[in-house]
Amino acid sequence: MMQLTIHDIAFGGKGVGRSDGLVVFVPFVIPGETVNVDLKRKKKNYAEANLVSVETASPDRAIPQCPYFGRCGGCAYQHIEYPAQLAIKAGQVEQTLRRVGKQTEVPMRPIIPSSKPYGYRNRIRVHVIEGVIGFYALDSNNLLDIEQCPIASGEVNERLAGLRARRMPDGDYTLSEQRKKGFFEQTNNDVAQKMLDLVGTLLTPGGSLVDAYCGAGFFAQHLRERFDQVVGIEENEYAVTHAQSHAAPNERYLAGDVGEHLARVLTETGETSLILDPPAAGVTESVIQAILDSRPREVIYVSCNPGTLARDLARLTPVYRLESVTPLDMFPQTAEIEVATHLILRD
Ligand SMILES: C[S@@+](CC[C@H](N)C(=O)[O-])C[C@H]1O[C@@H](n2cnc3c(N)ncnc32)[C@H](O)[C@@H]1O
Structure with missing residues (x-):
């Protein structure tokens, strides 16, 4: 058992404290709090601990709405008031772009909140094992039986x-x-719409969109x-078929790997605006190279x-100026960002 003062929240949502020079990670805490923790695992450079009690609580401490919070592996921040969750996420983005992305100037715009901090998910994925129906427990392979998920919409909870x-x-x-279609779809309708509006205001109209x-x-x-x-590139064939069946005459879709197609597509289009929305792993070196060679505007x-965003931006910013960075809270109560x-092509 030890006492710690929490000075930061790391990615994944765990608080960071220090004891005798050792960094200790502990979940369900807030920066500024003094907490009592129980050491769970000690490694060479850091330790992991469980929260035992909060000695001095943050004014941002909130009452979680979910009875499974703390046991379920899904949410990390229900104990934090929503405005403070937003500030933590925005700070993490800025720090990562500075530290990992080596950006000296990070032109942050205010984080875009979700109008619904709960009840926003338009879908959930549950597991069934021997009559237990729910989500995996925190840091464990045990399934937690879940009757309701407060971050999911009422309709989704009816389906549960x-x-x-x-x-x-x-x-x-x-x-x-909605009916399952077999390809990626946005999960928070409100923030997805705000993201579309944002991207629409950022892009220069005219010419080509890839x-x-x-x-x-x-x-x-x-x-x-x-x-x-407009040219879309996507490896999921169901998604491409769906997109193509709703396409306007000026729009076409290519099924395949972005790394394989991007260089050619960029040389075929002039005055190009490029959108990259890769999975969590970010983009590959061939994608970076295609951009650096063809230089869309x-x-x-x-x-x-x-x-991974910070890693990829570090490769692009010698040629592109980082014009704005806008975090969006697509997944309130969770540690996801x-x-x-x-990025605008330098002169
Ligand atoms: C984060 S989702 C974004 C999808 C889309 N922009 C949207 O907002 O609905 C990432 C997409 O990239 C696709 N994908 C992953 N790796 C790919 C690759 N190497 N080449 C092409 N598409 C890929 C996935 O199938 C998925 O549809």
């Missing part, structure tokens, strides 16, 4: 109740407001009227992982 009323075979089940990692054309189809031509890089960055 329906699933629980039946005897379901073991497996994973996606419970969604939407790389386009899914079913989420950005491309919203923005197509502002460009002479601007890049919107949307990321769900500030670490979404960021939209705008």
Whole structure:
């Protein structure tokens, strides 16, 4: 047992304290708090601890709305008032771009909040094992039986109740407001719309839009009227078929790897605005190289992982000026962060 003062929150949501020079990570705490913790695991450079009690509470401490909070592996921040959650996430983005991305100037814009801090998820994925229906417990492979998920919408929770009323075979089940289509779709409708509006205001109209990692054309189809031509690149064939079936005459979609197609597409399009919205791993070296060779006039890089975003921006910013960085709170109560960055080709 030891007492710590928390001075930061690391990615993933754990608080950071120090004891005798040792960095200690502890969940469910807030910067500024003094807490009593129980050492769980000690490594060479850091330790992990469980929270035992809060000695001095932060004014930002909130009452979690979920009875499973603290045991469920899904949420990390229900104990923090929503405005303070937003400030923590915005600070993490800025610090990561400075430390990992080696950016001396980080032109942060205010974080875009979710109008619903709870009840925002339009789908959840639950697991069924021998009659237990729910999510995996924190830091564990044990399944936690869940009756309701307060970050999911009412409709999704009705589907969960329906699933629980039946005897379901073991497996994973996606419970969604919409019919499952077999490709990536945004999870928080309100923040997804705000992200579309933001990207729409950032981009220069006219010329070509290349939407790389386009899914079913989420950005491309919203923005197509502002460009002479739109090209989407996506490896999921269901998404490409869906996008193509809703395409306007100035819009086309390529099925395949962005790393393989981007260089050619960029040489075929002139006056190009490029959107990158890759998975958490970020983009590959061939994508970076295609951009550095063809130099589209601007890049919107949307990321769900500030670490890989920072790594990729460090490669692009010798040629591109980082114009703006806007975090979006797509997943309130969780440690997940979404960021939209705008890069403009230097003179
Ligand atoms: C974060 S999602 C974004 C999708 C879309 N922009 C949207 O907002 O709905 C990333 C997308 O990249 C696709 N993807 C992943 N790796 C890829 C690759 N190497 N080449 C092309 N698409 C890829 C995934 O199938 C997924 O649809």
